[in-house]
Amino acid sequence: MRRLTLLASLLFLIFIGGTTYAADAVSTAPVPPPKMIAGKPYSISPGSKPGTYLVKWGDDSFTWEAKPWYEDTLKQQGPAYYAQWTAGKPFPFEVPIDQRDKLDPQDLMDRCVAWSYYGPYYEGAADIWNNLVVEPNGSVRETEHFMELYMAFVGGKNLQYLPPSQQGKVSHIYEWIAIDPEEVRGQSGVTTDFFERDQRPQDTWYTPTVRKVRRLAGAVSKQFFPGTIVRYEDVSHVRALPDLDYKIVGFELFKGDPSVHGNGPADYPNVKRVDGAGDVAIIVEITPKPGVSWWYAKRRIKCGLESLTAMESEEFDEKGQTQRHVIHGLITGSEGKMPDGSAAPDWYQTWGSLFVDDKKSGFKGDMWLSNLQFDPDFPTSIFTNDTLVREPRKLGFWK
Numbered sequence: 390m391r392r393l394t395l396l397a398s399l400l401f402l403i404f405i406g407g408t409t410y411a412a413d414a415v416s417t418a419p420v421p422p423p424k425m426i427a428g429k430p431y432s433i434s435p436g437s438k439p440g441t442y443l444v445k446w447g448d449d450s451f452t453w454e455a456k457p458w459y460e461d462t463l464k465q466q467g468p469a470y471y472a473q474w475t476a477g478k479p480f481p482f483e484v485p486i487d488q489r490d491k492l493d494p495q496d497l498m499d500r501c502v503a504w505s506y507y508g509p510y511y512e513g514a515a516d517i518w519n520n521l522v523v524e525p526n527g528s529v530r531e532t533e534h535f536m537e538l539y540m541a542f543v544g545g546k547n548l549q550y551l552p553p554s555q556q557g558k559v560s561h562i563y564e565w566i567a568i569d570p571e572e573v574r575g576q577s578g579v580t581t582d583f584f585e586r587d588q589r590p591q592d593t594w595y596t597p598t599v600r601k602v603r604r605l606a607g608a609v610s611k612q613f614f615p616g617t618i619v620r621y622e623d624v625s626h627v628r629a630l631p632d633l634d635y636k637i638v639g640f641e642l643f644k645g646d647p648s649v650h651g652n653g654p655a656d657y658p659n660v661k662r663v664d665g666a667g668d669v670a671i672i673v674e675i676t677p678k679p680g681v682s683w684w685y686a687k688r689r690i691k692c693g694l695e696s697l698t699a700m701e702s703e704e705f706d707e708k709g710q711t712q713r714h715v716i717h718g719l720i721t722g723s724e725g726k727m728p729d730g731s732a733a734p735d736w737y738q739t740w741g742s743l744f745v746d747d748k749k750s751g752f753k754g755d756m757w758l759s760n761l762q763f764d765p766d767f768p769t770s771i772f773t774n775d776t777l778v779r780e781p782r783k784l785g786f787w788k
Contacts, residue, residue: 420472426669426694427490427640433469433667442467444667446642453667456645457658462723462735468667471695473736479510480543482697489694494637494673495586495629501673501692501699503582503628505719506740507561509543513550514725514739515765516758518565520617525751533573533616537758538564538765540772549769560584562772563625573616577777578605580625587631592621595777602774608632611684618747618754620684623715632681636674643670643691643700650753651716651744660757662718662741665700668693685712698738711748718742718757725761733763 422433429447436443442453455464463470475486481500484492492500508514515538522531540550541561548556559581566577575597582590592605594615610626613619622630629635645652645666652664670691677683685704692699696719704713722737742757770776 420476422469422472423475423486423695425487427671431669433467442469442667444468444642446669449642451642451644451667456647456652456664457654458656458660458662460661460663460721460723462721463663470663471665471668471693474696478736480504481509486695489697490637490640490671494635497637497671497692498629498635498673498675498690500697501690503561504541504543505698505738506627507539507541507563508738509541509546509561511733511737512547512764513538513540513767515539515760515762515767516725516739517568517760519757519759521755522616522618523753523755530752531616533570534568536566536568538566538767538771540767550767550772555581558583558585560628564772564776565625566777567616576615578615579772579774579777580621582626582628586629589631590621590626590628592625593774593777595774600778602777617756618745618750618752619743619756623743632678632683634676634678637671638674638689639672640694641670641672641691643668643693645700649701649714649716650746651718651742651755656744657742657755657757660718660742661724662720662757663696664716664718665691665693665696665698668695668700670694670700696738713748714746716742716744718744720758720761722763725763727763728766733761737763 423431425431426446432445434443436452440455444451444453453468474482481504515536518535518537520533520535521529524530539561540547542548542551542559551559561582563580567573567575576595578592578594580590580592589607592609593602594605595602610622610630610632611620614621614624643665645664647653650656671694673690673692675688675690676686686707687705688702690699690702698719699717701717702715703711706712718741720739720741721735722733723735725733725737727733739761740758743754745754747753
């Protein structure tokens with residue numbers, strides 16, 4: 390904990406407190422909700438109880454009610470909150486809401502995962518990744534903290550962080566460094582991803598015990614991320630991958646099933662986040678290409694058409710049985726800070742939280758970010774293997 394506190398001060402990161410508000414009228418939302426989504430009428434009206442809303446999409450409907458762990462602005466505005474991402478925002482939100490259901494599935498995958506994780510509209514971000522591995526009996530086997538640093542290069546932005554040979558080719562870079570426990574401290578890695586669809590991400594991994602950086606195989610996407618029960622595909626290899634096929638298979642009014650781990654009212658109520666309930670989800674189905682051996686036979690990701698963020702994913706084996714169920718919680722700019730300590734714009738997004746229920750093993754992986762900082766004062770040389778070698782010697786070395 391002392392190390393985590395030291396790191397937070399060196400990064401100028403500040404935990405965000407929250408005040409709980411009752412939901413106000415739909416009209417408090419800055420952008421009116423769309424009247425049509427994916428070709429069906431969409432509407433939000435006050436519910437039968439104070440603080441609830443009736444959401445209708447076509448013939449489907451449900452009653453929205455705030456969960457204890459909702460971010461404050463979502464509690465205030467109700468499901469009309471999601472409309473803020475439908476108008477007047479830069480890439481990846483620039484596509485009008487009436488055209489989003491027609492996006493290419495690979496493009497949609499990138500927008501709802503890669504560019505939600507790595508916002509191309511800010512100059513990088515840093516956070517602390519809190520990772521728990523929970524045994525089937527409910528006891529915590531592992532508690533780890535990672536430092537995450539990331540930067541996107543869409544539209545020719547932030548090129549000062551790339552050597553000339555990579556400019557125009559690299560889409561984003563992700564860097565992670567283990568903080569604790571002591572036995573993993575200093576383990577770290579860099580993922581470099583590319584704009585070209587057929588080019589797999591490149592990874593390096595630093596092991597402090599031998600002070601060596603090694604390059605990982607290009608097929609590492611399906612392997613477990615160190616110390617967790619999630620894969621590289623969940624954390625850093627989040628653009629559409631060349632080994633997989635993507636297609637759109639349907640739509641639904643997303644309701645955030647409270648019986649699924651990560652959606653329950655008692656599931657980490659202090660981790661403020663957004664679940665997408667009330668948005669209309671487009672369902673992207675992902676399967677390995679012929680001849681490719683993968684860790685699942687089929688995966689389905691539900692992406693909000695208003696928020697353009699992944700909200701839930703489920704993986705199936707060859708028999709069609711669920712292998713894993715994941716709830717993706719969005720964390721917005723309201724939970725982060727700018728370098729001067731001011732609040733970040735509420736519409737900023739980052740990955741937020743993952744609550745993983747591994748049906749095969751019975752283990753759960755509960756992960757969320759904290760200490761979120763946008764536009765950190767990174768040195769231009771930070772996203773290199775030299776960073777990994779130097780980090781264990783001095784936390785906050787970039788100052």
